[in-house]
Amino acid sequence: MVISDMYIRKGDFVKIISGDDAGKTGKIKSVLRQKGKIVVEGINFVLKHLKPSKENPKGGRIQIEASMDASNALLICQNKSCKKYNNGVRIRMKFLEDKKKVRTCVSCGYELISTE
Ligand SMILES: [Zn+2]
Numbered sequence: 001m002v003i004s005d006m007y008i009r010k011g012d013f014v015k016i017i018s019g020d021d022a023g024k025t026g027k028i029k030s031v032l033r034q035k036g037k038i039v040v041e042g043i044n045f046v047l048k049h050l051k052p053s054k055e056n057p058k059g060g061r062i063q064i065e066a067s068m069d070a071s072n073a074l075l076i077c078q079n080k081s082c083k084k085y086n087n088g089v090r091i092r093m094k095f096l097e098d099k100k101k102v103r104t105c106v107s108c109g110y111e112l113i114s115t116e
Helices: none
Strands: 013-016 025-032 037-040 045-050 060-065 073-076 091-095 101-105
Touching: 013 037
Parallel strands: none
Antiparallel strands: 013 025, 013 073, 025 037, 045 060, 091 101
């Protein structure tokens, strides 16, 4: 599923809702829109094997964050008076007077803003 720019963006804070990292939160590092996937800082680490190179003649292994399905994450509401504060929430699109679209928390109506 292709992800719309309206729903999830780089810099968004999300809560992971399924898989080994369920319950953790993190910031989105990148969005692979065509694949419907996201990469979240500190979530879903996998070991990557490196081929020997000039800098690293023996090769080795490093931990990197692997992409995951965007449906495994929910945006976090940052409105302190929301009953879902700091939790994953469903979002709703809202049209402003100037026809700009914003994402709001279904629970409290607070606008969800990306950090980037
Ligand atoms: Zn809220």
